[in-house]
Amino acid sequence: xxxxxxxxxxxxxxxxxxxxxxxxxxxxxxxxxxxxxxxxxxxxxxxxxxxxxxxxxxxxxxxxxxxxxxxxxxxxxxxxxxxxxxxxxxxxxxxxxxxxxxxxxxxxxxxxxxxxxxxxxxxxxxxxxxxxxxxxxxxxxxxxxxxxxxxxxxxxxxxxxxxxxxxxxxxxxxxxxxxxxxxxxxxxxxxxxxxxxxxxxxxxxxxxxxxxxxxxxxxxxxxxxxxxxxxxxxxxxxxxxxxxxxxxxxxxxxxxxxxxxxxxxxxxxxxxxxxxxxxxxxxxxxxxxxxxxxxxxxxxxxxxxxxxxxxxxxxxxxxxxxxxxxxxxxxxxxxxxxxxxxxxxxxxxxxxxxxxxxxxxxxxxxxxxxxxxxxxxxxxxxxxxxxxxxxxxxxxxxxxxxxxxxxxxxxxxxxxxxxxxxxxxxx
Amino acid sequence: xxxxxxxxxxxxxxxxxxxxxxxxxxxxxxxxxxxxxxxxxxxxxxxxxxxxxxxxxxxxxxxxxxxxxxxxxxxxxxxxxxxxxxxxxxxxxxxxxxxxxxxxxxxxxxxxxxxxxxxxxxxxxx
Numbered sequence: 001x002x003x004x005x006x007x008x009x010x011x012x013x014x015x016x017x018x019x020x021x022x023x024x025x026x027x028x029x030x031x032x033x034x035x036x037x038x039x040x041x042x043x044x045x046x047x048x049x050x051x052x053x054x055x056x057x058x059x060x061x062x063x064x065x066x067x068x069x070x071x072x073x074x075x076x077x078x079x080x081x082x083x084x085x086x087x088x089x090x091x092x093x094x095x096x097x098x099x100x101x102x103x104x105x106x107x108x109x110x111x112x113x114x115x116x117x118x119x120x121x122x123x124x125x126x127x128x129x130x131x132x133x134x135x136x137x138x139x140x141x142x143x144x145x146x147x148x149x150x151x152x153x154x155x156x157x158x159x160x161x162x163x164x165x166x167x168x169x170x171x172x173x174x175x176x177x178x179x180x181x182x183x184x185x186x187x188x189x190x191x192x193x194x195x196x197x198x199x200x201x202x203x204x205x206x207x208x209x210x211x212x213x214x215x216x217x218x219x220x221x222x223x224x225x226x227x228x229x230x231x232x233x234x235x236x237x238x239x240x241x242x243x244x245x246x247x248x249x250x251x252x253x254x255x256x257x258x259x260x261x262x263x264x265x266x267x268x269x270x271x272x273x274x275x276x277x278x279x280x281x282x283x284x285x286x287x288x289x290x291x292x293x294x295x296x297x298x299x300x301x302x303x304x305x306x307x308x309x310x311x312x313x314x315x316x317x318x319x320x321x322x323x324x325x326x327x328x329x330x331x332x333x334x335x336x337x338x339x340x341x342x343x344x345x346x347x348x349x350x351x352x353x354x355x356x357x358x359x360x361x362x363x364x365x366x367x368x369x370x371x372x373x374x375x376x377x378x379x380x381x382x383x384x385x386x387x388x389x390x391x392x393x394x395x396x397x398x399x400x401x402x403x404x405x406x407x408x409x410x411x412x413x414x415x416x417x418x419x420x421x422x423x424x425x426x427x
Numbered sequence: 428x429x430x431x432x433x434x435x436x437x438x439x440x441x442x443x444x445x446x447x448x449x450x451x452x453x454x455x456x457x458x459x460x461x462x463x464x465x466x467x468x469x470x471x472x473x474x475x476x477x478x479x480x481x482x483x484x485x486x487x488x489x490x491x492x493x494x495x496x497x498x499x500x501x502x503x504x505x506x507x508x509x510x511x512x513x514x515x516x517x518x519x520x521x522x523x524x525x526x527x528x529x530x531x532x533x534x535x536x537x538x539x540x541x542x543x544x545x546x547x548x549x550x551x552x553x
Contacts, residue, residue, distance in 0.1 A: 003551065213533070213534055213535065213536075214534075214535040214536070215530065215535070215536040215537075215538070216535070216536070216537045216538070217518045217537075217538040218518065218538065218539055218540050218544070219518060224518065358439070359551075359552070360508070361508050361510060361534035361535040362535075364510070364535040364536075364537055367537075367548060367551045367552065368537055368539070368548060370551065371544060371547045371548060371551060374547070375543075375544070375547070404531075405522065405527055406522070407519065407520060407521075407522065407526075407527075407530070409518050409519040409520070410519055410521070410522070413519065
């Protein structure tokens with residue numbers, strides 16, 4: 001069988017004290033959008049990551065905190081707390097916590113008591129890089145350098161980031177990001193119309209050749225997944241996806257359009273945040289591009305008002321349009337690239353049973369990503385897991401034509417390295 | 428911890444060949460057939476009941492790799508998927524003609540860093 005039951009369990013379980021949960025806690029984790037904590041003393045925000053319920057807040061002085069979601073006293077949710085005077089005060093008995101989880105006031109206990117000094121909630125650092133708050137939930141003495149993925153280091157004017165709830169295990173979403181062959185089908189009729197994908201010569205090759213051949217190579221931080229399609233007698237059209245441990249994918253670019261990337265972050269074992277990022281390394285994004293993305297274009301989606309939940313979901317059959325399907329306007333009938341993926345991945349159930357699947361040659365990236373994760377999960381506590389070295393994160397995807405006798409690792413070597421303030425290589 | 432109902436599916440039948448297959452795979456994977464890389468004879472018999480033919484080659488031994496094209500084409504003619512696993516501590520392998528031939532012959536190529544990774548990938552293909 002493709003995976004053993006034990007391997008499957010290891011891959012999909014991300015709570016604390018599980019092999020994958022411990023591995024993921026060694027990395028910085030995208031936790032919130034900057035817009036969720038807009039100002040000092042704003043409303044606290046519920047955050048659930050890797051099965052842990054937390055609360056994020058910005059205190060009166062502008063310090064950010066991510067602490068246990070429940071008061072140490074009687075377990076009341078701190079979502080209902082008052083964010084005031086440099087701390088979160090529980091609305092039940094007034095216990096108050098600072099951004100490091102220390103209990104700094106306990107008005108329900110005798111004034112002379114030092115009980116509050118003995119109470120401390122779990123707390124994680126919350127660091128803002130661009131428009132994202134990142135957290136680190138691992139051992140304090142193993143905290144790595146801050147993320148160096150290109151989109152995490154560019155000025156906000158060159159980046160657009162959204163997140164959406166996906167009701168599947170992170171692995172289903174990640175595997176969708178690695179699987180380049182579905183593009184020729186699921187998104188077949190969307191590429192020419194979508195404002196963030198149209199105009200690419202690569203779209204022609206994608207539609208002409210639905211049977212790409214794959215070459216997958218272990219990289220320092222994850223995998224290089226090359227998919228080659230025929231492009232005439234003497235050349236191949238290569239789309240090279242970067243998978244960076246533990247859950248980042250960088251989509252091969254489409255023409256001059258913005259580069260797309262994802263982070264597939266476990267909320268718990270049955271849901272994840274699909275972070276979707278578009279960026280340009282050498283120019284600010286255009287207002288029209290931002291408008292298109294806000295409207296659900298590209299890899300983004302339309303939300304239910306006031307939430308990060310997609311408007312199209314299983315309860316409304318993802319608003320499938322059978323007529324659009326028949327008339328070749330949408331291959332899957334679902335509108336939007338993000339929801340085309342999400343609808344199919346959620347239809348597999350919250351945790352796909354991989355013991356029943358039949359993998360083919362187009363799944364080589366998925367096979368190797370699983371092995372990469374499983375082997376990383378065996379890394380001893382003192383060792384450094386792959387992808388933590390900043391150099392391993394400074395990578396790019398690429399789409400290009402190469403002569404048939406040139407391996408993509410040679411022909412695209414420069415294109416796959418992040419060279420600051422240079423354009424990406426794209427067809 | 429959640430649990431998943433296990434229902435074993437029919438496994439893919441794998442035949443492994445190639446220079447590295449000889450050295451470390453032969454006795455180590457249950458249910459995987461071994462085909463000597465220099466085998467001659469009836470290909471129908473050699474590839475009998477195979478779903479996938481996997482070439483496993485150490486990058487250092489590529490020059491010694493015999494006739495991958497002929498065997499791969501024979502496999503393809505019989506509807507068998509062809510995969511290549513190259514064990515190399517370098518991601519870029521250069522432009523060896525034999526390697527190029529293997530790349531052309533295979534439906535998928537995977538370059539892994541060590542023998543353990545190769546074994547894991549073959550186990551996953553089953």
